[in-house]
Amino acid sequence: MKSSSRTVQKEATRAAILQSALLVFSERGFDGSSTRDIAAHAGVHHALIKYHFGSKDTLWRAAVTFLFERQAAEMSFDIPPGKLHTRQQRRDYARQVLRHYVLYCARHPEHARLMMQESLRDSERLQWATDTFIAGIARGSERFVRMLQREGVLPDVSVPALVYIIVGAAQPFYTLAPEVRRVWGIDPGDDAVIAAHIDALLAVLVR
Amino acid sequence: MKSSSRTVQKEATRAAILQSALLVFSERGFDGSSTRDIAAHAGVHHALIKYHFGSKDTLWRAAVTFLFERQAAEMSFDIPPGKLHTRQQRRDYARQVLRHYVLYCARHPEHARLMMQESLRDSERLQWATDTFIAGIARGSERFVRMLQREGVLPDVSVPALVYIIVGAAQPFYTLAPEVRRVWGIDPGDDAVIAAHIDALLAVLVR
DNA sequence: ATTTTCATTATACATACGGCTAATGAAATT
């Protein structure tokens, strides 16, 4: 574990580039983002992107990896074993998971923004992201939805449709925050607004 | 009303560029789209974009105008006067409006794709789109939601949150169709899949 | 003290971009 002053500075530079890439990629998409913009926003020379990440494509993959690893660390759709006996317990668990998911979307809107940009059209990047991260998450969310269907919390309809209804009910309020601010005059970054959105989402989805 | 062969061809060229712009802008965003790509996809020289639309920015505005005018022609959130007397009539009306909205999203996924790209960050383009089109639609959808709340069809929670929950439940299944195909192995373009999504959405939203 | 390492910078290159002017040539007008 080296921690010389040079190594520390190197890691700081790498992290600054990654954070800058998250912001720029999520707002402009892969094709609309320039490595020079990302470097300038991070306050470093643009050649450092090749040095630290190899290429624009590799930098994008590193950014996506960061997003999904953070998501895995901060929240989970998985069902805790042997804890959910009564119907009320499962309803409360559903509410808790959905609340955490909305809070994740509110705290890190760049995650859904970046992935949305890439899911609008098919590409090698989308294929890589689905194979590496999204397919597994989809399986987890499928189990989650099926459990709630068995409990009568969610209606017995198409599972993929339900998953996208839930995700769509949670994400756009934060990914489209600039539009929300302009059109409705409220800020999806405010805690009170987030709380109201969670209340609305749970009132609609969990019965 | 001129309709000489030259005028007809000119309008055909203009229309081809506009349709190509819809596709490219919706998939790559404004910054990620190049006027040369749009022209090549329409099968014309790139200088024709300046001739017919003035600039890339004006072409984008023309594309957005086309989308919202088509939406206004194909569907409406407005409440038909003096027709909704009983609670059941209003529930049926709600179902009908939501069904039409989902069908619009399914038929024209490029609309939501293009606007989503632009709503991820604040810009003069977003300001123009909200002032010109979205604010009015938001007012209509607000009236629609408040009516359903008075009828007990929708819960009495934050109206902006409800609007984005409804829109989010309807759009992403089609805007993110490439991801849906890869992850779930189903095609949101299929009529049967659309019907299942409508069933799911109505089961969740209309009670 | 000298040499080596290596994170960072400077610079170059081929390509692509948006915007513009001039040229073209067929349709429309005279």
Next chain:
DNA sequence: AATTTCATTAGCCGTATGTATAATGAAAAT
């Protein structure tokens, strides 16, 4: 038939892009 109109194309300009290589200089190793 001769002339004008104008939708379309050819081509240039300055700039921006992704990537590659060489130069730099301070920290680390000797």
